[in-house]
Amino acid sequence: xxxxxRRATFSASHYYWNxxxxxxxxxxxxxxxxxxxxxxxxxxxxxxxxxxxxxxxGFVVDLKWLKGVMEQEVLAAYDHKHLNLDVPxxxxxxxxxxxIAIATWKRLEPVVTVAGGARLSRIRVYExxxxxxxxxxxx
Amino acid sequence: xxxxxxRRYMLSASHRxxxxxxxxxxNRKAYGxxxxxxxxxxxxxxxxxxxxxxxxxxxxxxxxxxxxxKVRVQVLERFDHGNLNLDPLFTDRxxxxxxxxxxxxxxxxxxxxxGELVHVRVEETENNFFExxxxx
Numbered sequence: 001x002x003x004x005x006r007r008a009t010f011s012a013s014h015y016y017w018n019x020x021x022x023x024x025x026x027x028x029x030x031x032x033x034x035x036x037x038x039x040x041x042x043x044x045x046x047x048x049x050x051x052x053x054x055x056x057x058g059f060v061v062d063l064k065w066l067k068g069v070m071e072q073e074v075l076a077a078y079d080h081k082h083l084n085l086d087v088p089x090x091x092x093x094x095x096x097x098x099x100i101a102i103a104t105w106k107r108l109e110p111v112v113t114v115a116g117g118a119r120l121s122r123i124r125v126y127e128x129x130x131x132x133x134x135x136x137x138x139x
Numbered sequence: 140x141x142x143x144x145x146r147r148y149m150l151s152a153s154h155r156x157x158x159x160x161x162x163x164x165x166n167r168k169a170y171g172x173x174x175x176x177x178x179x180x181x182x183x184x185x186x187x188x189x190x191x192x193x194x195x196x197x198x199x200x201x202x203x204x205x206x207x208x209k210v211r212v213q214v215l216e217r218f219d220h221g222n223l224n225l226d227p228l229f230t231d232r233x234x235x236x237x238x239x240x241x242x243x244x245x246x247x248x249x250x251x252x253x254g255e256l257v258h259v260r261v262e263e264t265e266n267n268f269f270e271x272x273x274x275x
Binding site for chain 2: 016018020021029030031093094095096097098099101102124129130131132133134135136138139
């Protein structure tokens with residue numbers, strides 16, 4: 001079993017707000033992230049796939065293919081967008097780094113699975129160089 | 140759903156790798172320039188990975204501010220701008236980055252505001268790092 005990771009970056013804005021809570025509660029829990037005018041980050045996305053090496057190519061998956069899938073399924077939807085306002089899955093789900101990792105998994109997992117040869121192993125999303133979240137497909 | 144939240148911190152500290160169980164010559168052989176009598180220092184990067192359920196209301200595994208507070212009190216205030224050899228944790232342990240990593244894991248384990256500690260990674264320089272996980 002070999003693990004292959006591909007990195008990509010995207011820039012997006014967001015804010016944290018739970019519609020079920022009063023404004024004071026949102027401000028208490030989310031602090032500066034609750035500013036409704038939003039703020040932004042340069043995110044770094046790491047996608048890790050796992051599989052056996054193809055005996056002919058020596059690849060787990062073709063990196064060019066993986067790059068294309070990440071661009072088409074994730075970056076096209078997230079890059080230079082407002083996550084709360086432009087991305088359907090964040091209409092009612094707060095776009096925390098944890099939820100972005102889960103949503104990215106949901107976008108990529110079916111495509112990687114259908115292609116065969118490898119399975120999605122881990123999504124890591126850096127919001128800043130010091131803050132990141134991971135999702136590994138666990139319930 | 141189970142997710143993971145990671146956070147990186149920096150602290151600056153000095154240390155000397157020297158084992159009282161070894162002769163002066165054996166210490167020099169084992170630790171090389173890290174055995175320098177008056178010590179030396181590093182900017183350590185400490186990466187903390189917390190695992191747990193992503194809270195349905197907040198979308199978080201752990202609150203960043205609460206985690207920062209815990210790490211500040213347990214780790215940064217204790218070691219930043221200090222000499223690791225003089226900390227009681229290193230009275231009987233050489234402050235290698237392996238032991239430092241393990242010490243930080245033990246200080247944070249069971250004291251997190253939410254979730255559980257999955258790993259601690261300590262980078263001594265940009266070219267070497269050590270990881271400690273719950274698996275041992």
